[in-house]
Amino acid sequence: MQGILYEEPSAWLFILVTIVLGGWAAWMTGRALALTWRPLWQVFVWSLPLALAVRFIHFALFEGTFLSLHFYLVDLVAVAGIAWLGYRYVRARQMTRQYGWLYERAGPLSWREKAQA
Numbered sequence: 001m002q003g004i005l006y007e008e009p010s011a012w013l014f015i016l017v018t019i020v021l022g023g024w025a026a027w028m029t030g031r032a033l034a035l036t037w038r039p040l041w042q043v044f045v046w047s048l049p050l051a052l053a054v055r056f057i058h059f060a061l062f063e064g065t066f067l068s069l070h071f072y073l074v075d076l077v078a079v080a081g082i083a084w085l086g087y088r089y090v091r092a093r094q095m096t097r098q099y100g101w102l103y104e105r106a107g108p109l110s111w112r113e114k115a116q117a
Helices: 011-035 041-062 069-098
Strands: 103-105 111-113
Touching: 011 041, 011 069, 041 069, 069 103, 069 111
Parallel strands: none
Antiparallel strands: 103 111
């Protein structure tokens, strides 16, 4: 997988920087966008600079390539996916708590209308 998902000598560096550090920031970005009732498309807009920041950490700390389109896209997919998960998780919780008479949880990322009795 080296050369496809990551360029560092160890996959642990990719997991640490992109998934753990970048993922935490992405989850918090998705959470913040959901809490302020922003539309879903903004998750992907805000993932662009976040992926660039992750790429910079790879460059500054582990001598990775900063301006690499391939690895930027890998980081972008990971960060945007985690941000989307954070957004959907918080939005499902919001919809069921604030509109409890209309909606119920249908899983960790979704909600549905309550059945009328």
